[in-house]
Amino acid sequence: MAELHHECGLAAVYHLPPEPEAGDGPPDWNQAGDPAPSPLVPYVDKVPRPEQTSRLIPRVLLDIQNRGQLAAGMTSFNPQRAAVLSTLKDVGSVTEVFRLNREPKYQSLMNQHAGVAAIGHVRYATCGPEDPSYAQPFERRHLELRKWFAFGFNGQLSNYAELREEILATGDRHLSRETDTEILLHLFSKELSEDPYVSPAELMARVGERLDGAYNLVFLNALGEMFAARDALGIRPLCWAREGRMFAVASESVALANLGFRHESIRDVEPGTVVSVRGGRVETERFASPPPTEDRKTAHCFFEWIYFANVASNLDDRDVYSVRKHLGEALADQEQLIPDEDTIVVPVPDTAKAAADAMAYRLGVPCLEGLLRNRYVGRTFIEGGNRADKARLKYTPLPEVLAGKKVLLVEDTIVRSTTMRALIDQLRDRGKAAEVHVRVACPPIVAPCFYGIDMSTIGELFAPAFLERPDEPPRELSPEIERAMAEDLTADSLRYLPVDSIAASIRMSRNSLCQACIDRNYPTPQGRKLYQLAINPGAGDGRTYAAAAQCS
Template sequence: MAELHHECGVAAIYHLPGLVESPLAPRQGASHTSWHMPRLLLEIQNRGQLAAGMTSYDPESAQILETHKDVGTVSEVFDIQHQDRYLPLMQRLKGPAAIGHVRYATCGKEDRCYAHPFERTHIEKNKWFSFAFNGQIANYTQLMEEIQAKREFHLARQTDTEILMHLISQQLSGDRRPSLVELLTELSKKLDGAYNIVFLNALGEMFVARDPLGLRPLCYAIEGPMFAAASESVALSNLGFRNENIHTLAPGHAVIIQNNQIEVKKFAESPKTAHCFFEWIYFANVASTLDDRSVYLSRKALGEELAALEDIERGDDLIVVPVPDTSKAAADAMAYKLGVPSLEGLIRNRYIGRTFIEGKDRADKARLKYTPLREVLEGKRVLLVEDTIVRSTTMQVLISQLRERGGAKEVHVRVACPPIVAPCFYGIDMSSISELFAPRFIQSNAELTTEVQAEMARVLGADSLRYLPLPAIARSLGMSEGKLCRGCLTGEYPTPMGEQLYQLAVDDAAKKRQGIHVAPRRTYEQTQVVACSTN
């Protein structure tokens, strides 16, 4: 599903002095704990390849907080491949604590000044802080207008991250000294949407917080003097934390580090959850466990659901082919249940860098990224398994390539997800109805008939097409439907602003069908261009 992107991922690490040592502690001592941050970010690189950055805390340095960030992958931003540049950089970033971020933009420009963390310097240590967040503030425009309505306030960037920075700064303004829990409680009253926040100030205080709905995953671990947190569990386990010490952070809760103490505290009520189902289907590393549910086992279950629906005639010429890489678990499980070979008929070119394909249209990107193997495909009837179909451009190219370059006799598309019929306003890069494939054929909550799927297959150039039914998602994840956010599948959103934004998207789509010009934009963004300053 190369045409769909996530917004970002967050990480944090801290070595608390005076506690029993651990094999995880850096050999160079506590002051080099921050050196673990690039490793953590590499483990969640799948969540964003546009930019990366970190802020370290070193009470022995005149700078105290030091931020390094830029556009590029983690390896590019930290010069990991060039030790003569990497080691001096990490020496400058040393310290017993750090926060970090990887970014894919759903809001704001592709520019260094939009990379996280955002640092706000101040002469008072409690007001000098840095933070990063994962998610999307759905009421971003409303909050922006409230800030800009005050003549003495100014926003330099068109991004919800700067809104967050201003809201945090307001909580700390004047003589106020709110606790970190009180700060988060006040923030939660203003924010609508998804937000996992990592925060570090010049007093060495840290918090790692998850929004009350738990829209995005967040894990943490404590072992001896070492604390770490990341968007996915695989980052913590690969750093060396034992599985029994890795925990899911509950929605509406934060890990607070102050005065050499670690506490998990609730900052907001969480009467319901709305975990994004896409995390298990596509975004997360297959080795991760999110909210106590294995990503691999979830994808395996999706494949078994597909197999249970399959009615194609078996034969020696029938094979299952996954679209690399995240469809493989579902494809293998489906093939095993059907007694059909699962073969890699499509090979992903992992060595075409981001810069090389930048600026090309989606069809060109798909041709560059995937190579069909004629030795596997020629003369075969192919069950092509994909995570989902969002805009359809990539799928149309793949089907064409399987036939023309691969020599496939037939291509039958099987999608391990129901149709995407509505936008996402919580951090996935699909914000308008008109860009989606399925709404051309089916509206939200309408029945997905055999006839509709046949017409979709015809447009894609496939011999047949089948989606999973909606109930299959909750069954595969082992969760009740009420615990999941499925707004993009149903048009029903877990927050008030999500509902309002969907109505705006519906109105825009209706105008386009009537031939009325609608300016190209993300639903949750203003149309004007805001100047960007450097940090």
């Protein structure tokens, strides 16, 4: 599905010093000892000394590159360096920013930014230009080490507009970027200026009580203190692991597994919890709980399982592959088309493949790669133009597979429909398919997301035009509406999954998930407010909605 983008991904690594005895004072990184033992194979050989631990960051970021391709960066900590914290960031992919295809330049950068600890970030965003100053981590330098820090942010603050106005209203503060990350920079700076000795949990408690929306953070200061934090509803995923003296954090478990951490060592950062490294010790502490008036304890974004996350990841005790397999089986169970010898299942690469395989297996028909994705179309090459043009560049139909076939085309979801229209057109014209039947492993997208996914307005969505009428309650999806949608797309037929299939496939209760974009049930007060502004633009402050929608 080429129509959706996530905001970003986080990473952190730390070569822990020996834990000091009581009264020994701060850790001595000169005595940090040998690198972490055998679990971190084969990448421990890339860390010949503890101060080279930071070079693991590009490796971790490559595994979460799916979460953001616009920019990348890292901040490292090295107490032996004049610039105790050192930040490298730029527009581009991980390979481009860290010069991974130019060995001398890569080695030079890794030596320049060497450190015993580091945080990293990959970015995609709908707010802010393609400008290096928007790349993360954000670093705030200060002469006092406790007030010198850097952090990376994943999510979206739904009350961004209100926080921005509040900061600017003071008269002596300035915001130079249109991004909620800078809001957090101000909030952290303010709290640390008032109390530089505040603990990570208390810092997050004070800042978190001001925030509405999704927020995951990795934070590193010039004393070598690090923490990772996840919002109270756990909207976005965040994982951590420790083995020996190696500690690491990533947005997805696959990145930690590929470093060599054992499965049983990888854990989710619990919602409303901080995992911190201070004085050589790793500690976890809760800083927030869900609001007592809410009827839910978590609001995990269901899109993480059906689309965003790597299929090899495990998020909140649910593996991504199994969820997509269950979705494909649910598609097969509701299939009404009678397969014949010319029927084939074709996935839209790549994330629909698990669902398509499972659907085909249950139906007893072949699952074939009738669409190939061009993996060598670079990020900058496909910039500009419309989405249909990008789809034609990224996907190639195979007439050897498709010609004369009745194609069940399996897709993760349909958001704006532009890509789907282009694919159907290509399957018919270039692939010579006899019929194209679209099967969507998701319910219709009917509402915007205000928690970090690039779909911010109702007008840009495909489904609402068929399901909603002015001054009428939303209509339920029906076979008649699906036929109208199929005709609009020029498909022979179209079938969505029902809303209940999502929680059933993830094996979680509906109240444990955020499904606002498919059921209009937003898990936070500001999300509900923004949705009301979206459906009734004249009922409130349009500037508030526009600012929040922009910063997704």
